[in-house]
Amino acid sequence: MHNPLLDPLIGRLYRETSRIALDHYRRWALEQLQEVVAFDGALWSSGHISTMRFHTNTLLGVPPALAEELLTLRAINPLTDRLQASPGEPIDMAEVVDDERFYRSEIYLRCFKPKGIERILSSLHLDERSGLTTLLTLYRFSRQNPFSLADKQVQRRMLFHLLNAASHNCLLHLDRHQPANPGSVTALCDRHGIYHEVQQDFLDCMEQCFPGKAASRLPFEIDRGEVELAQQGYCLQREPIGELFCIDVWPRGPLDGLTLRERQVVDAICRGQTFKASARELGLSPSTISNHLYRIYHKLGVASRHELATLMAERTS
DSSP states (O other), X not given: OOOTTHHHXXXXXXXXXXXXXXXXXXXXXXXXHTTTSXXXXXXXXXXXXXXXXXXXXXXXXXXXXXXXXXXXXXXXXXXXXXXXXXXXXXXXXXXXXXXHXXXXXXXXXXXXXXXXXXXXXXXXXXXXXXXEEEEEEEEESOTTOOOOHXXXXXXXXXXXXXXXHHHHHHHHHHXXXXXXXXXXXXEEEETTOBEEEEOHHHHHHHHHHSTTSOTTBOSSOGGGHHHHHHTTTEEEEEEEETTEEEEEEEEOXXXXXXXXXXXXXXXXXXXXXXXXXXXXXXXXXXHHHHHHHHHHHHHHTOOXXXXXXXXXXXXXX
8 A cells, every 4th residue: 555655755855965964864764764654663683694683773662682682582582584595575573473382482482571662663774795784674563463464565665765865875975074184085984993984095095005804894903993003004084973983984184193282283384374363262372382283293394484385385385
């Protein structure tokens, strides 16, 4: 049966990708989904086929601990094998095991009953190119309100658009991202280093620095990236965005050897500030600005403000 609310919702999911922040988009999208299929709680989790774990979790109306409990108890969850055997297909728990058995089962008594979950409709998606897996599960708290065939049809169609709109939201973030360095290449990854969106130039850089490593993830532990890349002559900056990280990588240059304060002094001087104006802006004395500038000249191999400004202009061009 045609749902007249579906097409307007799908259009809204894509239009709003430019307005909704990356770390809020998935929760917002789940809230929109409630307009076309009724549910009391939802779980939208992403992981990778190589780890068989959830790396990011967006939950609506259910406790945060649910995602980890599902992983711990997946061996006794009747949905596990069915989801893996039928990727992309919505699976209703009531179709896998009858109500009498389910409501006496260990998974229900240990995991679902304490959270008021009575009905479950779940889909698993696998991106064969990237290895990313996505679990979308809808929950109802009333046993007397089972999911219908129409609900399954809505979830089947919406899974595709939810994933594509969320991917578009990530791509827009990359496009708008202000890089740490004009020569930066950028990727979005989770705490396990799995790419969620990545520039081709970033992949080329990683292949050059770490030949033979898997192309689906960072070739180093995310908290050791600065050390690993420094050995290859590169710098790295990591910015957390919700459960993801925006990773900037660029070839190490002379300015990367400056301290934060020295870079602030360079910025002020190259904007034409006098020593006194720079000192007021940075909360320092003019003599301290002069001392910083002496060390900066020595580190960069320049001898005047003009040479410093020229070097900065070359860096940003």
